[in-house]
Amino acid sequence: MLSYILKRLLLTVPTLSLVAVAVFLLIRLIPGDPALVLLGESADAASLAAMRADLGLDHPLPVQFLSWLQHALHGDLGRSIVSGEPVAALILQRFGLTAAVVLVAVTAATVIAASAGLIAAWRRNSAVDLAVVGAATVVLAIPSFWLGMVLLLLFGLKLGWLPFVGYIPFSESAVQAMLFLVMPVMTLTITESGVLTRMMRSSSIDVLQLDYVTHARAKGLSERAVLTRHVFPNAFAPTLTLVGLTLGHLLGGIAVIETVFTLPGLGRLMVDSVLARDYPVVQGCLLFTAVVYVVVNLVVDLCYPLFDPRVTAR
C-alpha cells in the first residue's frame, strides 16, 4: 500500500514540472518585452525597469524560470494588470464559488449515473434501459451553455421561479445564494450525468457477466444484495476514475456556465482576463487549474484501492 502511494506521488513530479515550464513559457511566446506584457501598455518606465530586474531578463531563461517557480511556490503569482491585485488572492477569492458548484453538481451527477447505469445494465434491453441510454445519449449532445440558456429562459424568464442574473455571496444571504446556484448546478448535473451513466452502464454489464455474480446469485442472495454488495463496488471503480477526470476538467468547462448565469467564478475570471489581455491572471489561472487537476486525480487514484484492492498488489 505504502509503495503504491509513493509510486503514485512520484508520478506527479514530472507532470507538474512540465506544467510549470509550459505556463512559464506561455508568456514568453508573446512577441515583445515580457515586462511590458506583464505590466500592460500603460506601465511607466520605473515600474518597467523594476519588473525587468524582478524577472531577471538579463539572466538565461532557466534561471528566470527557477526564480519564477520560487515565487509561484511561495504563492506569489504576480499582480493583475487590470486591478493591480495579487493574482493568487484573485484566484482564491473566485475559486470557492466554482468549487462549490462543481462539487455539488458532480456529486449529484455521480449518484444519478451510478444508480441509473446500474439499473439499466441490470435490466438490459428493457424499456428502462432504452430510456436511460436514450437520455444519456441526448444529454451528451447538448452543449452545457445552451442547456443553461434554455433553463434560464424557462425557469427564469417565462416562469419567474428562480433568480438568474448575478449572484449574492453566501456571507450576505445563504438562501439567496443557493437560489442563484440552483440553475447552474442543475445545468452541470444534467450535462455531466450523460457520460458517467454510459460508463457505469457498460462497466456494470461487464461485471454482471462475471462468474462471481452468478455464484452470489446461486448462493440465494437477493438481487438487491447482489447488485449493491457484489456488482456495484467493482462496476463503480472505472466510473470513479472518470469522475476524477471530470472534476479536474470542469474547472475549465464551467467557464461557459458561469458566463450564462453571470457567476463570478474562476472560469469567468480566466475568460475576462483573456479578453482584457491580463496575462499574469491568465498564467495564474492556468497553473492553478492544472495543479488542482493533478491533485484531484492523485486523490482519486489513492481512493481506488478502496474499491479494487488488487490495484495495490500490482
Place this chain on the structure above:
Amino acid sequence: MMDRFGHLGWNALIGVPLVAGLLVIIGIGIIWMPYDPIAIDLAHPLGSPGLYHWFGTDEFGRDVLSRSMLGARISVLLALATVAVAITLGAVLGLLAGYLRGWTDRLLMMITDAVLAFPGILLALALIAVLGSSDGSIVLALSTAYTPSVVRVVRATVLSIREREFIEASRTAGDSPFETISRHILPNVLPPVVVLATSLFGWAMLSESALSFLGVGVPPPAPTWGNMLSESRPYMDVASWLSIVPGLCIAGTLLGVNLLGDALRDWLDPRRQT
C-alpha cells in the same frame, strides 16, 4: 451477447440521416442561401419566425436561417481542420513513441500527461490569448489540446501489435522501418484512429462553439452557432428563437456525430460486438 440499443442498427439509423442532413444543408448553403447572412436590415430587427424568415431575424435584421447555414459551414470546416491537424500530429508522435519506445516514448508520455493536465478549453483560451483570436489560432489551440489523446491511442495500438509475428516477419524480411510502419502498422492503427477522429470532431465542434460563445472564438460578423448564441443573450425574453435555433443546430449535429461514432466503433471493433 447482442446489445439492442448500443448496437450498430440504432446508432446508424439515427446518426447517418442527421449527419447526411447537415452535409446537405451545408451543400445547399454553398450554392444558395435565402438571404445574405451578414447583410444588415435595420427595418426588420428581431422579427419572429414566419413565411419570409423561417427562423426569424436577429437584432440587426439578419436572417437566422441563412446565418445558421453559413455557421454550419464555418463550424464544420474548423472542426475538420482541427481533427486533421490533431490526427496527423498525434499519429506521427504516437507511432514514434510506440515504435521506438525507450526515452522517446517516456518523454512523449510525460509531455502528453502535462498537456492533459490543463482543462482543454482553458488551454485553448490561454493559447488564443497569446495568438489572438482568428480561425487559425482556434484550430491551433484546439488541436494542441486534442493531440495528446491521439498520441496515446496510436501508441497503445502500436505497442499491442509491435511484437506480433507479422511485424517480426516484415523486419526479418529486411523491410526498412518506414516500410514496416507504413505497410503493416498503419493499417492496424487506422480503425481506432477513425473512431477517435469522430469523437474529436464532436469535441472540436463543441469547443469551438463554446469559445465563440465566450467571445474568443470566430470573430463577428462571421456567424457560428456559438457566437449566434452569445449574441442572442440580451434578447432572450423578446426573441427566444435566436437562442433556440443555434442550440438545436449544435445539439442535432453532435447527436448525429456521436451516434455515427458509436456505430463506427461497433463496426470496427469486433470485441464489442460479440
